[in-house]
Amino acid sequence: MTPNHAAGPLIRVSDLARTFDVRRRVEGRRRRAREQVHAVHDLSFSVDAGEMVGYIGPNGAGKSTTIKMLTGILVPTGGEVRVAGLDPSRDRVELARRIGVVFGQRSTLWWDLPLRDSFDLLQKMYRVEPAHYRDNLDRFVELLDLGDQLDTPVRQLSLGQRMRGDIIAALLHDPEVLYLDEPTIGLDVVSKGRLREFLRALNAERGTTLLLTTHDLQDIEALCDRVIVIDHGTSVYDGSLAGLHAQGGSSRTLVVDLVDEAAPIDVPGARVRKVEGPRQWLSFPADASAAPVVAAVAAAYDVADLSIQEPDIEDVIRDLYSRGA
Template sequence: MPLIDVSGLERTFVVRRRAGFVRRTRSEVRAVHDLTFSVETGEMVGYIGPNGAGKSTTIKMLTGILVPTAGSLRVAGLDPSRQRTQLAQRIGVVFGQRTTLWWDLPLRDSFELLRKIYRIPDARYRENLDRFVELLDLGDQLDTPVRQLSLGQRMRGDITAALLHDPEILYLDEPTIGLDVVSKGRLREFLRALNAERSTTLLLTTHDLQDIEALCDRVIVIDHGTSVYDGSLGGLHAQGGSSRTLVVDLVDEGPPIDVPGAWVRKVEGPRQWLSFPTEASAAPVVAAVAAAYDVADLSIQEPDIEDVIRDLYSRGA
């Protein structure tokens, strides 16, 4: 049985709007519609979509915060809304724009409170805390009140708090929002190590597609509350019709390069841009160019995932 099993999931909200001095109208907004997917133990899955697509609503149903309107949902063999207490021991959640830490307490005290809430054995708590503090570079911030931490430090504290009880599943909702490049890199390295060492399952929602490319082998794209793509990053590029680019610097200017399997997209003096299918190997194209032309330099540019996602949304709309 998959660790996360979602089938035909629906969630609607009732919205009341003013239609006069005392009159109100009532309408239903469908946030999630006929959503079906499953996640196996140890997978790192990117869950992406535009604002209002239903990502956060899905996470809230997976954690038991919201009750589905229809469909079936099991997480670690449990019904999230009916067995929320049992499920809380097996999941960790980080919402990038909210914190689970106590604002005026030192970071260390927040961790101690969570130890008591989750009833974590002392030895296990000390081992986890020491490990995460080292990996996330939080040693100098343990005695600092949460309100005095930078956004990056607070985010690393939130992730530590979510993992102290050894959850099987980690939900991350915009975990790198507002972080600088260094903090993002450190966080990505930590998550990769966590997955490799403990097989922690990761479901990541984010607008930073570099997070997805750095961490996830599988992507679920959601739009208007339903899945429009579920598969590998490579498959997403193929579906979007994207291409890779070979940038060729010739020794001298010349006519457009003509080699099998590629086509010239742009020419500027001795530099030419050749496109070829994403799923194709670059080796034959590079070899053909090098054999037939005087080449000064070569480089390969990978397709921009943001363009692929944008094209997928526009075709869906």
């Protein structure tokens, strides 16, 4: 019987904790001293069905440990986690049919088998009805442009092709939740763009919930309206990208190309940061609309061209950490 989670979040994490015992060498002692490391502590958040959430933080912040607890690979040492109404560590088999997982540096495909054979094996493992499996496979292969590689052994695929294959493998059984841990690591710009377009289409067409951890913050900006920032095992920010920019005091930039050189532009709500000949860079708050600034510049100056540069989210997060949020 499928649990009913419609009345609450699809993912619910409450006061989650995970500690590890490690042994460290102590100078002057023959035995190593045992020490507890708190990889995750006092972590709470929830994710509704259909959300696309970025889960970000520096190396060692606890991101991968969280994902492993959400999938049942690790058992929490404290707190509670529920995914689709299930306890991941106790209901691993049932949960596996309802989630998909992609670890960017680890493949779930069979290395020496053709890509098609890996997919066929997964169809049998998840007991996907054959006709539905063929429909899914045809759709995903078309969207991710892998039709010419289906008979190629996995070991002969490029990194981008293998990553797209792993994405398909994680989705053949129609999971409600897709966990992506560094899915674009090592990919070129074209492969990243194709993968992002596919994930947007998947969410729009099927309502698949996405939890994405990545160091490539362009992935977050392209896919996620909400971001959770984790540091030292606990959440330091949970909200919109716009709110994160506002909290960090970041700014957007209006690049203006005037017809002729002029004194620094003077309009309400923005300040000139740089002038090079007829080109000027104006800064204004990231959470403010660009429309009034653009209208004021266009009304008062002869403009040849203009563009808007969005703030670098990485700088915003770095500022968040440095202020000890």
